[in-house]
Amino acid sequence: MSFVSHQPAAPILVVAGEASGDMYAAELVEALRAGLGSSGPAFFGCGGPALQRAGMEVLVDNRQLSVLGPFEAVSHLGRFFAALRRLEAAARQRKPGWAILVDFPDFNLPLARKLKRQGIGVFYFISPQIWAWRKGRVHALRRWVDRMIVILPFEAEFYRQYGMQVEYVGHPLVDRVKTSCSRARYLRSLGLAEDRLTISLLPGSRSREIRFNLPAMARTARRLQWEQPAQFLVPLASPSHAPLVHGLIRDEAPGFSAALVENDTYNTVGHSDLAVVSSGTATLEAALLGTPLIAVFRISIPSWIVGQYLIDVPFYSLVNLIAGRKIIPELYQQEFTEERLYAEIRKFLTQSGCSARVKMALSGVRERLGQGGAISRAAERIASWMEAGPKGG
Secondary structure (H helix, E strand, O other): OOOOOOOOOOOOEEEEEOOHHHHHHHHEEEEEHHOOOOOOOOOOEEEHHHHOOOOOOEEEEHHOOOOOOOHHHHHHHHHHHHHHHHHHHHHHHHHHOEEEEEEEEHHHHHHHHHHOOOOOOEEEOOOOOOOOOOOOHHHHHHHHHEEEEOOOOOHHHHOOOOOOOEEEEOOOOOOOOOOOHHHHHHHOOOOOOOOOEEEEEEEEOHHHHHHHHHHHHHHHHHHHHHHOEEEEEEEEOHHHHHHHHHHHHHHHHHOOEEEEOOOOOHHHHHHHOOHHHHHHHHHHHHHHHOOOOOEEOOOHHHHHHHHHHHEEOOOOOOHHHHHHHOOOOOEEHHOHHHHHHHHHHHHHHOOHHHHHHHHHHHHHHHOOOOOHHHHHHHHHHHHHHHHHOOOOO
16 A cells, blocks of 8 residues: 655644554554655654554653543543643644544544644544534534544444534454454363353453443352353453452452453454443444443443433444444443343343344444455545645545
């Protein structure tokens, strides 16, 4: 892949505020580097380890900015404003031609306004979920962002309704999410039985999420384990979570046994009969793997109360939103209890044809997420728009 450029290689500011954004932004930077060649631009901005490995100069480490809910964000305000000031000053000094902002709206929207006032063109890659809550922010996006690149199929129509220039490129996860070995080989590697009911528990990628979600998961799993032969897997988003997970299982569900798996989430979920998944991108990963799932989520009570006044979607899980109907159960906040989760799992295990119906519906979700190559298409569009200039394309 190569892009022809007749424009001077002004630097590009990239801002990715969370781990998933860091990963996607790094792939995008690598694709742009490959396409634009040795005479291409330098990249600088806010990111994490992935963007640093991709060769971007990281001025602000995004791990200092990651939080879970609005009330938790209050304690980070000082860091947010300091990071905004640093990036604004760096942009004024280095004069980038363009900025690529990735998700992270509470930070990136104020930054977009500051950048546009400097005359910098702004791309937004991976839409913030303003279609779900605080939809009024779309007017700020329309004013401060030149082009949107979105990765969920219903997002393009949402932004076009507001007169924005937007392109849907498919979801980057389509290229990434797959198993690497057979079920038999994988379960044998863990010392588990191939023919036994296997359920994955995914309580979240952050310590706070794990504390909220794992206790009910573990108690429910223990109850099932008492009733029938079943084996449970807990894939860890980070090896550093192992002590927390062990401690919560010991305290909340003594006697429950589960295999903790490091750095192999896709095989873990892909070779499970069912997954209980903390809502978010992990639900899409399970859908792409074709594994039936139950979406769950719990946050602090103040954050939940505030969210109820702001959220306006028919479903909470991305899987159901993409499907346009309820194809997987959703258990959120007060509905996420041991009794409710147990009932949903038993329904899956006892209703004739339930697994096959869910798998068929999940295949439809996968089709809607594209055929792969999302990052390459995004890079091609960005290069084309840069060549055309802020008013072109």
